[in-house]
Amino acid sequence: MSDNLAQQHCEACRVGAPLATETERTDWLKQLPDWQIEQSDGIDRLTRQFSFKNFVQALEFTNQVGELAESMAHHPAILTEWGKVTVSWWTHKIKGLHKNDFVCAAKTDELFKS
Numbered sequence: 196m197s198d199n200l201a202q203q204h205c206e207a208c209r210v211g212a213p214l215a216t217e218t219e220r221t222d223w224l225k226q227l228p229d230w231q232i233e234q235s236d237g238i239d240r241l242t243r244q245f246s247f248k249n250f251v252q253a254l255e256f257t258n259q260v261g262e263l264a265e266s267m268a269h270h271p272a273i274l275t276e277w278g279k280v281t282v283s284w285w286t287h288k289i290k291g292l293h294k295n296d297f298v299c300a301a302k303t304d305e306l307f308k309s
């Protein structure tokens with residue numbers, strides 16, 4: 196099992212950075228049981244839906260994810276609805292999944308647990 200994703204940091208996003216391999220994706224997804232890899236506009240994204248009691252709680256979590264994104268200089272797509280927040284991570288520069296996306300997904304789970 197690879198070391199704990201949630202304790203790692205994002206490396207600077209750069210054009211030409213390597214996409215996560217199939218083996219890496221399989222290995223890292225073991226730490227992210229609530230996340231799925233979905234394609235949107237032909238781009239693989241790591242996506243999870245989080246549930247909340249109401250819109251205010253969903254919005255609070257949205258802002259926490261936003262602060263995390265700013266701190267990592269790596270940003271997700273976030274859909275905020277009453278009682279639900281859908282977060283999708285991918286790396287724009289390489290139009291796919293990088294280790295950073297798995298690290299940020301793990302950190303997003305930590306926010307939800309806290």
Ligand SMILES: C[C@H](O)[C@H](O)[C@H]1CNC2=NC(N)=NC(=O)C2=N1
Binds near residue numbers: 270285
């Ligand atoms: C200039 C800025 O740091 C870059 O555009 C960053 C911003 N946040 C980013 N977020 C994501 N998910 N992918 C990127 O390639 C990316 N690039």
